[in-house]
Amino acid sequence: MPSRRELLRGVAIGVAVTTALGAGALAWSSTLLGEYSVMAMGEGHSGDGYAGHDGHAEHGTSGADPSAASGSTGAVNVNEVDVTSLTADPERPADVRVELVARQDTVDVPGGRAIEGYTVNGTSPGPELRARQGDLVEVTFVNESVTDGATLHWHGIDVPNAADGVAGITQDAVPVGGRHVYRFEATDAGTYWYHSHQVSHEQVEGGLLGAIVIEPASPTDAAADLEATALLHVYGGQHTLNGRVSDEHVDAAPGATVRVRVINTDQGTAAVWSAAPFRVLATDGHDVNEPTDVDGQRLLIPAGGRADVAVQAPPEGDAVRLHVGGARSILIGDPEASAPPTPQPAETLDLLAYGTPTPLSFDPASADRSFDYVIARRFGLIDGRPGNFWTINGRMFPDVPMFHVREGDVVVMRIVNDSGDVHPMHLHGHHVVVLSRDGDAASGSPWWVDSLDLHPGESYEIAFVADNPGIWSDHCHTLAHAVDGLVAHLMYEGVSTPFTINGAAGNRPE
Structure with a gap:
């Protein structure tokens, strides 16, 4: 039975939504989505003219015409590139070949109780994948029994866009009995993971995931005697x-x-x-x-x-x-020894000032594009559901910003959290370097991330080079927040997708 607080919250939402509808503040046409393409979403932000300006993006409108989102100017590009063509070298033989089989399954949790969820090759987490820097990795993904369909996203690996694994943007969800091949070069050594990006808030939580480690091509000064994974x-x-x-x-x-x-x-x-x-x-x-x-x-x-x-x-x-x-x-x-638990320290390591500075390979002060990504919240409707939903730059999904860039652009983005929740923001296909937090400039080693926590009231300035053409999600990795609209996209000029969301293929990326 709902609690008194839940009932009061429901009444408050209903009153707020009714009031907003009566005032004409919410448009049903923009919230009853049906089948749609990300090409037609929201407002196009070009971010032109950063150098010498006040750092705020200039805005253009893409409207509901998918062709208008294909370039930063809103013009149709006759040399449009389909995301499916953005692949690793198809002629290059794979150095690492793996088959991963997803099942909707009972997950055995040693030391605890089993749950109903998802397995990869019979376990969750799935097998840890290993490659060496420079290897061409080929993964054949088989959906044996995941009824909603499934994909694999290579979290943190800057794969070619066709291999990004986002249902409805870079591929269709793989149906039961289907398979999909992912190919990418293991360019950057490091620690990563893979997970489904179809109904991700359910499938990731339910265990459709695993670790992937890319070992350096040659030993580094940071090499250890032993290593262990802690997923x-x-x-x-x-x-x-x-x-x-x-x-x-x-x-x-x-x-x-x-x-x-x-x-x-x-x-x-x-x-x-x-x-x-x-x-x-x-x-x-x-x-x-x-x-x-x-x-x-x-x-x-x-x-x-x-x-x-x-x-x-x-x-x-x-x-x-x-x-x-x-x-x-x-x-x-010593395997026979123990050590008592210690209380969690109250002081947090500040990665903004950790390590020693070293020059970047590009100059953020000469950026080609500048964008604002301001997160807040308000009452409204998404796909006919009333609720207190997330907004980006004051707009509610799907009328959210689409950040348009050209290949080679230096991009600066200011991310602001005007909400009361923590948001771990994740940009696909790129790593970003943190320039400042709340106006305090970075003073340590370059702090490179693909997942960045924004606490309430915080603002970060980040930068990256647009060197990986495609259409890339830029969303909160508290996946329930993404379901409620905390998703935008980085769109390269001249790139389009043939895939749609909520259509016959059943694509539901979040």
Whole structure:
């Protein structure tokens, strides 16, 4: 039975929506979606003329004509490129070949209770994939029994657009009995993960996911003696480490360095800390320049984010406990030893000032495009559902900004959180460097991310080079927020998609 608070909230929403409709503030035509193409969504933002201006984008309107969204000027491009043609070299033989089979299944959770969810090759998480930097990876994805269809998105890997795995944008969802082949070059060494991007708020939470590690082509100074993966996921309220409701132990000789690859696949922020000093070697697959010891602080990892941390094994007969995600931990050292839990530090490591600065390969001060991405909330309707939905630059889905760029552009974006929730923002196909937070300039190692937490009231300025043509989602990775409209897209001039959402193919990316 609904609580009094829920009933009052329902009444408030109904009154707000009725009032707004009566005032003509909400248009049913824009909220009853039916079948649609992202090409026809929202308002086109060109972001032209950043250099020498006040940093705010100039706006053009794409309207409801899909052709108008194909370029930053709104003009039809006769040399339009289909997303399906944006692939890895089709003539190059694969260095790594894998088949992954998705099933709608009972998920065994060792140490806990089984749940109804999804498996990949019979388990959740699915198998950890490994490749070496420069390898051509070929994954054949088979949907054996996922009734809503499924895809694979390579979270954090800057794949060609055709391999991005977003239903309704870069492919159709793979139906039961179907298969789809993903091909991409493992360009950047680092820690990543894969997951479905079809009904993602259900399928990711239900376990259709796994880890992927790209090893460096040659050893680096940050190479460790040992390494371990720490994939965090909550199955039906059960906090797991690599799919198990238990801690893990890494047998490491005294003084050995262990690289722990922490992958946060959950919907909220994960904390990492230890009583012993540790170092942050990488964030979201990009190395930190000259990391230093972190002592008495916690590292926070956004939903979807990853961090590689280095822990040194203590003297013989001892172990050190690395807390990962709050509920789970990894003991490193003598396999017979233990170490007591330690309270989570109140102080958070500031990655904006961590490590040593090093020059970027491009100049954000000479950006070609500048965009605002302002997140807020208001009452309204999405696809006929009344609710308190997210807005982007004051607009509600699907009438949200489409950020138009040309290949080669240097792009600066100011992301502002004017809501009361934390939003882990994830841009597909690109890594961004953080320039500032709340006006304070970055002073440490370049902080490269593909998943960035925005706390209430915060604003970040980020930059990237538009070097991966396609149509790319830019959304909140608290996936329930994406369902409620916290999704925009980065659209390259001259690129189009033949795929649609909510049509016969059943595509529902969020």
